[in-house]
Amino acid sequence: MTVVSAQRRGSLLGVVDRFWRKGGYRMTAINNDMDFPAIYAKTRDGFQVTLIVADKGQVHFDVDSPCVRRSEVADSTSRATAFLDPEARLIPRPNIHSDFWSAGAPGVAAPGS
Secondary structure, three states, X not given: OEOOOOOOHHHHHHHXXXXXXXXXXXXXXXXXXXOOOEEEEEOOOOOEEEEEEOHHHOEEEEEEOOOOOOOOOOOOXXXXXXXXXXXXOOOOXXXXXXXXXXXXXXXXXXXXX
């Protein structure tokens, strides 16, 4: 997961805000907290979408669907792209450096350094 530095979190939410508004999403709330900002929106067809920056710059994207009829869900046809140890006791933290998104983040080494 990419580290999003405190200095870049507002920029990330700004990019998402503009993209969602262009897509016709209606903003329902914006949290401008310096450490844990978040943006909440609703789509035209009733989905609630949320982007939250959590501890250590870990970004979460959540989608809540409107009421639907119960249906069977098929198993995934593709494998997960990231390994998650089933025995893990801690939530994995971001550890990938981006020259832009991680700029100014303390303790994040650039690749090859």
